[in-house]
Structures are given as structure tokens and as C-alpha cells.
Amino acid sequence: MSTKTKSSEADNGKLLFTSADWDFETLKATYDAIEDIAINELKLDVYPNQVEVITSEQMLDAYSSIGMPLMYHHWSFGKRFVRDDVMYRKGYQGLAYEIVINSNPCISYVMEENTIVMQALVMAHAAFGHNHFFKNNYLFKQWTDAEGILDYLQFAKGYIAKCEDRYGFDAVERVLDAAHALMEQGVNRYSHPEKPNLAVELERERERAKYEDETYNDLWRTLPQPDQGDQDMDELKRKMRIEERRAQFGLPEENLLYFLEKNAPSLQAWEREILRIVRNIGQYFYPQKQTKMMNEGCACYVHYAIMNSLYDRGRISEGAMMEFIDYHSRVVFQAEYDDPRYSGFNPYALGFAMMQDIHRICVDPTDEDRKWFPDIAGNNEPVETLKEAWAHYRDESFILQFLSPKLMRDMRMFMIDDQSTSPHLEVAAIHDDNGYRKVRRSLARMHDISVREPDMQVVDVDIRGNRQLYIQHTEHEGIRLEKAEAQMTLGYIGQLWGYGVTLQAVDYETGEILHEMNYTPEDLATS
């Protein structure tokens, strides 16, 4: 270690590159200089890196299959590809400079068109910023298996291709369409499962096929006949029946895909496996959705620190620094609410601003900061403090804990209260003493995935009658589901379930059923 530091000190003042073009040697030298700063100065803890140089066309490929290097085939990826292709060729939209994959080794894609400054920025951002976050954040640790993801995707791709061969494109497409529609309802939000081991998954699939060959679903075979005495049965007994049933199916169940995989009566083994694949992939991405802002904030903070350090050490020229600042300021730009470019908070901008703000609180706090953040104000350990935060928070809790009054003032945040019964909107709070906590709570809720996404649960199955499946949407604050889409999605559930499905909207506070939506299978009469 000491020799390395010595040699890197010796290199100080020596420019890594002088022109905009890059070759593999400069790329390697630049990487080494960045790594030296990331490991020895910031003391980041990262997976081994694999930097892959790709063309813009390959970037488009990767883009369309949700950023993964390999993915099973589905028309929706083709749709994304043709759309991005048109947008890119017409110049309406640039391509991402990089894509990074939460795997071990951590794979970052960089485009060959990038200048060397951009490559340096991208490596600092992805190969160290995101990489550190992936390896250390508790959500990723709990939910994802970085070791196994690529092997698992390989398996998924092969498995689905095999199903297409055996059962036809249409049959597989039907299951995938339905599964994709339920992908967001395919994770366990409140109780996290055992950390998945994807290598075990592969083995398990084989066992399931064997098991299903050997047995049949006892649950459905032994359906009790509806008994006439139903009406006479006293209240208590009936309730007990319901409880029994719920216990039998493990209800209520928030993971719709899991429920269907385990309990849908007429699905084939391969259809269940496809549901499981989509569920596993959905779960792999779940932490990314919950930490988007922090993850980008962390990566931006890291690249900013590294590029500045490179400049301070004399490894990059002033010109290169200007170029970097140009890219950087475009990435962390936040439009104001009345700007035509405004489309919500930019996770890069908010994330970077918060990280920089925490840095400031640690190093140079004001009295206000000392009052609000007694634990960290003036501790003079900005990177350690940030690393602690990166490891133990997600967007929602991070904002709730760390958003400072100063940042709220700087970004001039204000909170709108929108009651549908009222003819106008009301400014509920602004960036002042009365408002700080309200604004902060509201912003945190906006980043809470369980608030953003509807609260859906399987609540009951009528096993004694027509096998109707009951799904409940718990309506908070009268916010309904997008109706047309819900109807289509309900159709998909019905298709997997094979019998009627009822979607009930229930008020969160009163528990009263507000409205219902039904799906009846077309072939009910004939079956």
C-alpha cells in the first residue's frame, strides 16, 4: 500500500492525457489514478470492476433490455428499442453515457464515442460511486444477489427460449405480458424474504418440475362441496371458516405474482417458473427504485470529489476540468416548477445537493445545523458520515433524516396541498421555520415507494364456490387507480388465475368498500 501511494505521489503533476481521444492505455492509466483516489483517499469499498467499451448501437441494445447485458426476449423490449432508436437517430435524445450493473464484478458500460474526460467521469461515477453504493447499501445487501445475477439471467433467457420452442411464442408471450403487468406487485414490501441465492434457484426449478410430475395439487382435489347449511351456520362458525381459508392460502398476500405462482389452479409448471423469473427480476430491481436519488447522489458526489482531486494533483488539465464541469452541471441541473423543462425533482440534482450539504454540515456547520443535526455537525468526517448514510438509508428515510433547512431554502422548496374537493390548490408550507418539517415530510413521502405505488393485496379466495379471487386495493386519501389500466391488468390476473377475479377498492380509514371491478373469464360457461 505504501509503495503504491508513493508511486502515485510521484506521478502528481503529470497529465494523464492531453487530447480528447482515448486509447486503452490512457483508459487504464486514468482508471488507476481514479482508483488510487477512490480507495486511498475516499476509502470506498467496491466490487472488482469490469469496464466494457461498447458502441452506441450496443448501448441502445442494452437500454432496451432494462439495462441488463443479457435478458430474455419480449416484444416490449423491442418496442423500447425501436422507440429509442428513432429518438436517438433524430437527435431528440442522447444516450446515457454509461450503464452500470449491480453484479460482482461490477460491470460498467462506457461508449466508445465518449471523450477521455467523459470516460474518466463515467468510471469515477459508475465504477466507484454506484459500485460502492451497490456493495454497501443495506437494501441491496438484503435483496439482491450480485454474485448470481448474470448466471440467473442466463438461465432465465435460456429457459424462456426453451419454453418458446416447446409451447409457442403466443403462449409464452401471454404469460410474460401478464407477469410484466404485475411486476410491481411481485415483491414483498414489508417482510423481506431470505436473501435469494440464485444458484439455488436453478436447482429448485429442476426439482419443481420433478415434484409436479409426481404429485398433483391436493388442495384443489379435496375441494369441499358447498353445503346447504351455509345460511344457517352461525356467524362465529363462518368467520372461523374464513380464517381457516386465509391461513391455508397465507392471506392476505401483498405479492400478487407469488400468490399466483403458488396457488393459481390451472397453471402449468413452466408458466409458474416464468412468473417466478419475472418476480425474481422485479425483486432484483426493487432496491434500485427505492434508492434512485441516493444512489445517483452518491455517484455524483464521488465523481465530483475524484475529478477535483485529479485536478488538484495536476493529473488533468484546466481544459479537461472545464469540460468536466460542463457535463457535471448539465447532469445535476434542476429546473424550477414553472420552467417548461420541469418534470419533477431530478434525482441527480437533489441527491448531489444533499450529499454536498451533508459534507458542508460536517465540515463547516452553522448554528442552525448544530441544532438540527447535533450528531454530525462539525464532526469533520464528511466521507465517513456519508458512507454511514449510504449504507443504512433509502431515499425516503434519508430525506427525513438529512434534508437541511438550508437546502430547502437553497432549492426554494414549497409544499402544495391538493384536495380534490377544493377549487384551488393551497400552499401548505414553504421554506421557513413553520414549514421545514412539513416540507421535509412531504418530500420524503414522495420518495416512498409504498406511497407512490398502490397498495394491493390478495384477500380471499372462494374455494367453496366458483373460485372467485378477491383482490383489494386500499385507497389512501381517495387516490384511485388508473381505471383503464387497472381493468386490463385485472384481465391479466384473471388469465393466470383461470377463474373470476374481483378488485375491491377499500377505504384505508373506514374499511368500507368503495367500488368494485370484475373480471369474468370468457370460457366460464364452457368449462
Next chain:
Amino acid sequence: MPMLYIVDRRKNPTGKSLGNRQRFMRRAKAQIKKAVEDTIRSRGITDITSGDQITIPGKTLKEPGFHHAGRGGNRNYVLPGNKKFVQGDRIARPQGGDAGAGGSQASPDGDGEDDFQFTLTRDEFLDIFFEDLELPDLLKKSLKQTTAFRNARAGFSVEGTPANLSLVRTMRNSLARRIGLRRPKTTEVRELEEKIAALQAKAEKRPNGKLTKADEDSLHGLLADLEEAKRRMKAIPFIDPIDTRYNQFQQIPDPNTQAVMFCLMDVSGSMSEQMKELAKRFFMLLHLFLHRRYEHVEVVFIRHTSRAAEVDEETFFYSRETGGTIVSTALEEMKKVLKDRYPNDQWNIYAAQASDGDNYSNDGAKCTSLLAEDLLPKCQYYAYIEITDEREAEIFAAAEGETALWKAYAPLASHNPRFALKRVTKAADIFPVFRELFAKNRTEARL
């Protein structure tokens, strides 16, 4: 300590999304087909060969899910960039009620209903174009192929594969270089060695084993020369990489001739839009076919009622004329254009005539003689397609009815192999005409 691998993936096969694209095309097939048909309608005959951007409704490609509705209920949210608001201010709801976008609070999935625009490749476009023409696969393949090439000699180059090494050129360069750099020849070296050997032999013969002063000097001189010669030989190679020359070949498009295609059509009131659409399909296919076979294809449009005129494509398909129908006027016009612009020895001439079969009753004989004497001898192929309404076609079939033009042409077709006659009621009927065209041209193509 983390390790780094830098991997160059640029050489990896691209088109990883091809499978996805194909699945997407399958999914949206009905919409794409409709969009392609619209494009064909609006497109010129001659630009069928490029791919095209098409737009299909986004609705069919919807990927639904359970999402919150964009409006309604009680919600609160934070915005950046406050300028003048204080707590308790009331803001008018962004205008638009239930129709317009909600200002800053536009729903995130608002673009879901937009039309979906993308570009078809040329092959995809042609596949869909061919679809209801019921072409056999072999023909589809040959139509989609671009020009064939043949290798022709094109001088010499300094780079190439060893198999193409031009020995004569290489040796010539080698020789020139060796002379230029004064590389000693092997024979010269041998001569030197012989002389040295002779002198040394002479020395051995002498009693003291030593040469005379003069001979001694010349021996030293010769030894020095030999050493120098050997050094030069070593330094200047017999064949140097700069000597090598390779035969170079160039890809020459083949065949390389020109054709003109005449489109003749009756545009009188009795031709409906659908009939013209069918005719257009036929002309397009013919053009595609000719384009494939000939480097350069010109198209001449002649329309007629009771008078005929050469017009541009737009007018040909889309403007209406009134009046009777005298087919011979069109044939006269074609004869005139042929004489003026397309001499028979320089052009391959193709003609396609589309009509509903009406003709002025006394005109039949004139048409026949024009065709038989002036036009058919010059044409590679002359196709007449008679377009009839599907319902009418049934009546005709029952009544054995024949149109005026058909009656006039039928005898001519029976003994002239370059003349084809077909009745077309739907797109699928078009191809048989081409089958004949292909079969014939295999044997008597004039390149």
C-alpha cells in the same frame, strides 16, 4: 484490492435486440400492415425499395399495470423554485379540468396514448408489401436481393492476400530495387571467390608460399571486395515487403443495362379508386422486378380516356378525367414516346396496361394491329391486366361475358409469347402474371 478488467466489446455481434424487434413486429402486425398499406398508397412506384418510417397507434402496445390515477383524491407534494408564495396562499387549479394536462403535475404516464413512430428496414417493408401478393419465397428472396456483383480485375495494390500475389510485378520491383541499390549478383560474388581461390592456389605453388607484392595487394583488394559484396547482399534483401504487389479485384454490378417501363391506364370514370389501387400494386411489383434486373429503370406514365397523354405519376393515379374510352390513343402515344426517346437497341422495353376492359366499339382492330405490328416486336414483355369488381367478376364468370378489349386482345395473346393477359379482382391475382414474366425472361433476357 479491487481489480480491473477492461473489455472491448465493440466487436461483439450487434443486433442483440433483433429477437425483441421481431417479437414486437409480430405483436403489432395488424397495425404495421395497415400503416404500410397507407404508405404504399402515398408513395411513388419507384421509391418502394427503401424502408420507411411508419406510425402506428400506441394503444395496442400498451403495457398496463396497477398505477395511481393522475388526479383526484387528496395529495400533497413539494416543488422547487418558489418565488413569491407564502404559507396559506391559494393558487387557481391549473386550467384544463379533466381534458388538459395538469400544468406542472402532468401524469407521469401521459405519453402512453401517443402514436408510436418507428422505422422499418427495407426488408421488413418489402415483406409486408409482398404479404398478400402471395409470392413464392424464392421470388421474394430474389426480389429483395440488391444488385449482383462480379469480380473484375482492377490493377494492382500493395496490400492483399498471398493468394493474390502478382509474381511478375513483385519480381519486377525486386529487380529494379536490387539494381538501384547495387545489390551484388550471386555470379559476381562467385567470380570474386574464384579469383581469390586462384590467387591462393598460386601462392601455394610458390616455394615460399607467398605471393608477389602485386598479387598480395590484389588479393587483399579482392578479399575486401568480397566482404563488402557479402555485406551488401545481407543488407539488401532479395525480396523486400515493399516489392510485393497483389492483383486487385473490384466488384462490378451485374447486369448493367437499362430498361423503360410503360404504365398505361384507363382513367375514365368507370375505373374506381380500388381498381386504380390494384393497378398501382401491379405497377409497383413490375417496377421492383425491373429494378432488380436492370441497373437503371425509367418509368413512363400514359393515361387515356378518349385522348391519351404522357403525365407524371401524381396525375396518373390521382386526377380524374371524363370522356369515352379509346385505347388505341394510348398505344399511339406509347409508340410516339418509344420512337422519340427509347431506341429499341439501347433499352429493354416493358409495358403494363391496366383497364377495366371498356373500349370504343370500333377501336379493337386498330389496337390489335398497333400492338402486333409496332409495339410487341419492340417489347420484352407486354402485360395487360383487366381489373374487375369482385362482384362483377362473378357475374362475368357466369355469363361468359367478355369485355370489348379482352375480345380484341385474346387472339393476339394466344400466339404471342410476349403478351400476357390476366383478369385481376384482388391483390392475390396479380402474381400469376409475374410467374409468366419470370419464366419467359429466364430464357430470353437480353442483357
